[in-house]
Amino acid sequence: MDFMLLIFIFVIAAFLGVELISKVPSQLHTPLMSGTNAISGVTVVGALAMCATQFTGSLGMVLSFIAVVLATINVVAGYIVTDRMLGMFKNKGAK
Amino acid sequence: MYLNIAYMVACVLFIIGIKKLSKPKSARQGNMLSAVGMLIAVVAVFFDNDVVKSWDTSNWLQNGYLWIAIAIAIGSVIGVIWAKKVKMTKMPELVAILNGIGALASAFVGFSEFLKDNTGGNAVTAVSIGLAILIGAAAFTGSILAWGKLAEKIPGKAIVFRGQNALNALLILVAVASIVLFAIPSLDVQIKVIAVYVLCAISLIFGVTLVLPIGGGDMPVVISLINSLTGVAVAMVGFILSNTVLVVTGCLVGASGIILTLIMCKAMNRSIGNLLFSGFGSDKKTAGKGGSAGAEPKSISVEDAYVMLESASSVVFIPGYGMAVAQAQHAVKELSAKLEENGAEVSFAVHPVAGRMPGHMNVLLAEADIPYEQLKTMEEINPTMPTQDVAIVIGANDVVNPSAETDKSSPIYGMPIIKAHEARTVFVLKRGKGKGFSGIENELFSRQNALMIYGDAKATISSLAGEFKAE
Numbered sequence: 001m002d003f004m005l006l007i008f009i010f011v012i013a014a015f016l017g018v019e020l021i022s023k024v025p026s027q028l029h030t031p032l033m034s035g036t037n038a039i040s041g042v043t044v045v046g047a048l049a050m051c052a053t054q055f056t057g058s059l060g061m062v063l064s065f066i067a068v069v070l071a072t073i074n075v076v077a078g079y080i081v082t083d084r085m086l087g088m089f090k091n092k093g094a095k
Numbered sequence: 096m097y098l099n100i101a102y103m104v105a106c107v108l109f110i111i112g113i114k115k116l117s118k119p120k121s122a123r124q125g126n127m128l129s130a131v132g133m134l135i136a137v138v139a140v141f142f143d144n145d146v147v148k149s150w151d152t153s154n155w156l157q158n159g160y161l162w163i164a165i166a167i168a169i170g171s172v173i174g175v176i177w178a179k180k181v182k183m184t185k186m187p188e189l190v191a192i193l194n195g196i197g198a199l200a201s202a203f204v205g206f207s208e209f210l211k212d213n214t215g216g217n218a219v220t221a222v223s224i225g226l227a228i229l230i231g232a233a234a235f236t237g238s239i240l241a242w243g244k245l246a247e248k249i250p251g252k253a254i255v256f257r258g259q260n261a262l263n264a265l266l267i268l269v270a271v272a273s274i275v276l277f278a279i280p281s282l283d284v285q286i287k288v289i290a291v292y293v294l295c296a297i298s299l300i301f302g303v304t305l306v307l308p309i310g311g312g313d314m315p316v317v318i319s320l321i322n323s324l325t326g327v328a329v330a331m332v333g334f335i336l337s338n339t340v341l342v343v344t345g346c347l348v349g350a351s352g353i354i355l356t357l358i359m360c361k362a363m364n365r366s367i368g369n370l371l372f373s374g375f376g377s378d379k380k381t382a383g384k385g386g387s388a389g390a391e392p393k394s395i396s397v398e399d400a401y402v403m404l405e406s407a408s409s410v411v412f413i414p415g416y417g418m419a420v421a422q423a424q425h426a427v428k429e430l431s432a433k434l435e436e437n438g439a440e441v442s443f444a445v446h447p448v449a450g451r452m453p454g455h456m457n458v459l460l461a462e463a464d465i466p467y468e469q470l471k472t473m474e475e476i477n478p479t480m481p482t483q484d485v486a487i488v489i490g491a492n493d494v495v496n497p498s499a500e501t502d503k504s505s506p507i508y509g510m511p512i513i514k515a516h517e518a519r520t521v522f523v524l525k526r527g528k529g530k531g532f533s534g535i536e537n538e539l540f541s542r543q544n545a546l547m548i549y550g551d552a553k554a555t556i557s558s559l560a561g562e563f564k565a566e
Contacts, residue, residue, distance in 0.1 A: 017346060024113075034354065075174065079130045085186070088464075091467060
């Protein structure tokens with residue numbers, strides 16, 4: 001039943017995602033993409049739990065350690081670069 | 096309990112963050128909120144029961160906190176350096192590579208779960224593990240290949256070979272079979288292990304065969320699609336770990352990537368299937384005949400161009416990937432300021448697929464301090480085209496090719512274009528007389544009202560702006 005609940009959440013999230021993203025204007029597509037890309041680094045949550053709870057030195061632990069490093073790069077670089085880009089978007093008044 | 100509340104807060108912050116991204120004014124704040132959400136989700140893991148337990152271990156090497164702290168530190172340092180160093184023109188490359196390593200992280204988590212007891216637990220978890228590996232690994236090699244094409248480490252051209260579709264179909268079939276074998280509970284563990292290793296290999300290859308046939312100019316679609324796949328891989332990890340925050344955010348990202356993919360496809364008048372399986376740009380030696388075939392494009396000097404610009408009361412810039420290559424955005428800003436001082440109305444027309452990723456041109460123009468009110472979409476600018484005195488095409492080609500409207504034999508027939516040819520005069524800034532990346536003859540160049548200015552776009556624009564100064 002737990003699994004059905006996750007499927008349910010998945011489907012609802014898909015509809016929500018479509019609603020949210022359709023409203024983003026084309027001029028913001030690059031920040032949207034790098035922003036959602038940073039969000040997809042949330043896989044770091046899974047990697048962290050995996051890394052911290054396995055026997056040190058096992059292949060699983062090593063792989064999840066690397067996964068944490070990779071996902072952290074994804075998250076940190078993604079958010080910073082998105083912020084950098086959005087900081088450049090100015091309207092006329094803000095000159 | 097607290098963990099779930101933290102995850103819920105994180106999800107809400109992600110959703111509000113994406114919502115705020117839909118307006119330039121609130122976008123930056125939205126990105127902040129989503130980063131705060133991420134921080135909450137990450138900190139929450141530190142209070143996960145199993146992680147807390149590792150604190151009590153006598154051997155400090157067994158302490159989970161130690162390892163995750165080291166990993167986060169390494170990742171953060173690399174991430175900050177990359178993000179600070181990247182040039183805005185190189186954004187597509189950075190997004191491609193970040194996407195690739197994010198996808199690899201998901202695949203690794205799936206694989207580590209498999210390593211725990213080599214069975215994957217119940218069938219549902221096993222299928223999730225299989226899909227996380229398949230999608231994550233394919234998105235990884237696909238992203239790296241896309242990065243290679245963008246950075247021109249490998250030829251950007253579409254590479255097609257016979258039997259490509261048959262090969263892809265076979266790869267998918269074997270991948271699905273491996274996942275099924277892995278998920279059947281009664282099967283011998285040895286067979287399952289082999290199935291997973293086969294799956295890993297197939298997935299890595301599939302990412303390559305998926306992206307290989309797609310050419311440089313179709314990169315906006317590929318990046319969007321791979322972005323979407325990475326999101327789905329995250330959701331699969333969520334299914335493996337029964338983690339709601341991963342399922343929700345993975346799905347949001349997946350939806351976002353798919354929508355962008357569809358927008359890009361629509362802007363090129365092509366279906367996803369056509370894009371992935373036909374190898375666009377490979378079979379178009381038979382370029383369109385063109386209206387005024389054979390007419391040699393007229394070229395013009397910078398001085399003459401200046402005279403025309405000086406008397407123009409409305410000017411529209413149409414940037415393309417060439418502007419990014421020439422790093423001409425700041426020169427463009429300078430020229431546009433001069434034109435405005437001179438009393439002309441200046442706007443910028445951005446085609447949805449101009450550049451190498453969705454919205455690429457907008458970011459470059461924003462970097463050059465051009466206010467976003469001046470940036471017009473294709474739909475906004477086209478009705479005003481006949482009243483524009485001068486249209487300046489900078490390194491754009493296919494997106495202004497009138498053959499897309501008139502010539503049924505043209506490979507890009509039916510693609511919506513920016514109607515530069517309807518402006519009173521069109522300047523086309525081009526490096527040389529060669530064709531664009533797609534190899535299609537551009538009918539615009541031989542039109543009566545079109546004037547070519549050959550040379551480096553940045554130098555040309557700078558000297559045009561210089562003429563205004565000299566005045």
